[in-house]
Amino acid sequence: MPKDVAVIGVGQSAFVRGYQGSIRELAFEAFREAMQDAAITVKDVGASVVCSAPEYDKQRTPSGLIAEYLGLNPQPTFIVENVCSSSTSGIRVAYGLIKSGLHDVVVVLGFQKMSEITSADSQERMGRGADIMFESPFGTLMPAYYAMHARGHFAKYGTTEEDLALIRVKAASYGVLNEKAVYRKAVTLEQAMEAGPVCSPLKVFDCCANADGASCVIMASADKAKEICKEPVYILGLGAATAPMNVTGRTTFAGLDCARLAAKEAYEMAGVGPQDIDVAEVHDCFTIAEMMAYEMLGFAEPGKGPELIRNRETYKEGKIPVNVDGGLLSKGHPIGATGGSQVRTIVLQLRNKAGAIQVPGAEIGLVHNIGGVGIYGNVIIFGR
Amino acid sequence: MPKDVAVIGVGQSAFVRGYQGSIRELAFEAFREAMQDAAITVKDVGASVVCSAPEYDKQRTPSGLIAEYLGLNPQPTFIVENVCSSSTSGIRVAYGLIKSGLHDVVVVLGFQKMSEITSADSQERMGRGADIMFESPFGTLMPAYYAMHARGHFAKYGTTEEDLALIRVKAASYGVLNEKAVYRKAVTLEQAMEAGPVCSPLKVFDCCANADGASCVIMASADKAKEICKEPVYILGLGAATAPMNVTGRTTFAGLDCARLAAKEAYEMAGVGPQDIDVAEVHDCFTIAEMMAYEMLGFAEPGKGPELIRNRETYKEGKIPVNVDGGLLSKGHPIGATGGSQVRTIVLQLRNKAGAIQVPGAEIGLVHNIGGVGIYGNVIIFGR
Incomplete structure (x- = not known):
């Protein structure tokens, strides 16, 4: 079980709709919390990796702006991006920078202020996340892609709309407890089932919402972590894979190959299996995405x-607690920040500092973060 | 002298104004050449890092599109970006991915099709590469920033417009020999001095031009390189630094701190000094940029x-040959591709395969690549 690189600090802004400050201020909110958590100063930081999907930023090359504002000059900085999985790709990059010996401490700062542009523009730009020559001309947007996956899962396995609704009911029950979430109200099964359609069979409560937010994960070499950190949480395994961008290249609609392959790689590297995971954060941009994650992982x-969700096995008291922070469905999905927010939840769990949502005795945690229309899959396994 | 990671293949498309194909086809031109050079297949590749400044792409998240087109699924891919230095940042990331043991072989693919948008839009978006709250409202574009640096250098050291013109004359004399360059005509000192102003004291021939192009650098662990490659070129040292985005934070206008700091780090890692460099590629987006590079390096x-340029010491026959492939001034500057093109030139030199521009017996080479308005500095030292 490799223990070469550790997380020594985590932070997150509140995720909100319509943040009133600038992107540098938004980034600072997560950075300050993570730096206080790590109890280090900017002089200890060797490099910063900034994760943001550029279609939402008026500022070009925001990494330089943010590094300056955070006091992270003259350390190198650059953008790492693959839309919704940007910040876990940033963590993969930081792992390499640290384990290779280039840097001792790296800050991974994810942010997105999606409200910089209108909701209509946001949809248009998300559309251009599919192949603009062969696919986006047909007008397929994110809910449509995941609706295809829902139909695929329904057809192959007999999954129902109610099964999906149960996932939102679970997410909402934990969103109530999350001070940093956009949505903090409980949702009943009836409410979820009676909500209006977005793209059949997905209804309003099956979909996460755009949000503004930032996350920050500070990583260090194991030697450095032991020196400065009381509770390092180690990266035990990383897996990453990419599926064809064009949906015609997909081998199935009942799952996501990129997630399955990334999980396989991460488990192998960590030397553990699904049965060893005590708590997981999965990319529930849509309820069907969480359902597929159960199986891909x-x-x-x-x-x-x-069956997992019907039997409440992914609740906190279940066999494998999933998204007990409310998930993207409750928190909102500021795309560049999302992976870092998932990592924060797992790190707090493994430190036994997760408060009301603490899974007792959690020792090994997993993050599953997906980018694009099921294109990019990152799985990271953490341990104490 | 570390020899852990090697370059095993390099490729470049022609750099042109107004490429007629799509970005996937442009990327393929560089990729094909690099793969043939490395004599490997897509199955040998562990990951791809795609480098492109997003302001020019209609396609969002182009890494997935390009990986699919190049046959690089299901290997992970993501974007690394810091404008004009994106592809050397990509190489830094790939170095980490390889030396950390995550991957054996990584493809770094840089591209830019700047003609996807109009020249006016391009200027506007470049303007938004400065702080959009405090700086770009004043309308300062790239030539203006480098004009400030030219004035700073003139005032402090007595440098003249003719000194800058000499740099273009040198660049053009090598551009004549570069089949992949946009500009392949000699420029006389008189022509350079009589050219119209862009932003005083910079004239037309002091400025490089936007272009469309792609570059590809294939990297491998030393063990893998020895196994599959006859002429690996090793990365001996890497340095990277960032200066404040706001010019008010700059300590001098007669130089670039980010380049000076990056060079210091790269020399220390490689265990060599400026006197050991046999051939260099520097980021001559403007003639003054090359002049400052002489001193920062x-x-x-x-x-x-x-004095270096007056005495022709940076010509092929001089003490330290610089930009003997014509530089950005001759080749054009497709920003995401530029660093990889510089690396290609140095790799060919160190293999003794640079043809008419070969520096006899070159054993150690250096690449200097700058991003943004003098914000991001990357220096990489290569050796046989």
Whole structure:
């Protein structure tokens, strides 16, 4: 079990709709919290990796602006981006920078102020996240892609709309407890089932919402971590894979290959299996995405995901607690910041500092973060 | 002298004005050449790092599109970006991914199709590469920033417009020999001095031009390189630094701190000094940028850069040959591709395969690549 690189600090802004400050201020909110958590100063930082999807920023090359504002000059900085999985790709990059010996301490700062542009523009730009020559001309937007996956899962395994609704009911029950979430109200099964359609079979409560937010994960070499940190949480395994951008290249609609392959790689590197995971954060941009994650990560056999949620096995008290911070469905999804927010939740869990949502005795945690229309898959396994 | 990571293949498209194909086709031109050079197949590749400044792309998240087109699925891919220095930052990231053991072989693919948008839009977006709250409202564009640096150098050291013109004359004399360059005509000192102003004291021939192009650098662990490559070129040292985005934070206008600090780090890592460099590629987006590079890299003492060019010491036959492929001034500057093109030139030199521009017996080479308005500095030292 490799323990070469550790997380020594985590931070997150509140995720909100319509943040009133600038992107540098938004980034600072997460950075300050993570720096206080790590109890280090800017002089200890060797480099920063800034994660943001550029379609939402008026500022070009925001890494330089943010590094300056955070006091992270003259340390190198650059953008790492693959839309919704940008900040876990940033963590993968930081792992390499640290383990290779180039840097001892690296800050991974994810942010997105999606409200910089209008909601209509946001949809248009998300559309251009699909192949602009062969696919986006047909007008397929994110809910449509995941609706295809829902239909695929329904057809192959008999999954129902109610199974998906149960996932939102769970997410909302934890969103109530999360001070940093956009949505903090409980949702009943009836409410979820009666909500209006977005793209059939997905209804309003099956979809996460755009949000503004920032996250920060500070990483260090194991030697440095032991020196400065009381509670390092180690990266035990990383996996990453990419699926064809064009949906015609997809081998199935009942799952996501990029997640399955990334999980396999991460488990192998960590030397653990799905049964060893005590708590997980998965990319629930849509309820069907969480359902597929259960199966891609091996928490359930293919087609058996619905049983997990029907039996409440992914609740905090269940066999494999998933998204007990409310998930993207409750927190909102500021795309460049999302992966870092997932990592923060897992790190707090493994430190036994997660408060009301603490999974007792959690020792090994997993983050699953997906980018684009099921294109980019990152899985990271953490341990004490 | 570390020899852990090597370059095993390099490729470049022609750099042109107004490329007629799509970005995937442009990327393929560089990729194909690099893969043939490395004599490997897509199955040998562990990951791809795509480098592109997003303000020019209609396609969002182009890494997924390009990885699919190049046959690089299901390997992970993501964007690394800091404008004009994106592809050397990509190389830094790839170095970490390889030396950390995550991947054996990584493709760094840089591209830019700047003609996707109009020239006016390009200027506007470049303007937004400065702080959009405090600086770009004043309308300062790239030539204006470098004009300030030229005035700073003139005032402090007595450098003249003719000194800058000499740099273009040298660049053009090598551009004539570069089949992949946009500009392949000789420029006389008179022509350079009589050219119209862009932003005083910079005239037309002091400025490089936007271009469309792609570059590809394939990197491997030393073990893998020895196994599959006859002529690996090793990365001996890397340095990177960032200056404040706001010019008010700059300590001098007669130089670039980010380049000076990056060079210091790269020399220390490689265990060599400026006197050991046999051939260099520097970021000559403007003639003054090359002049400052002479001094920031230690090829000349501060203020003595003009003597180097007056004495033709940076010509092929001189003490320290610089930009003997014509530089950005001749080749054009497709920003995401530029650093990789510089690396290609140095790799060919160190293999003794640079043809008419070969520096006899070159054993150690250096690349200096700058991003933004003098914000991001990357220096990489290569050796046989």
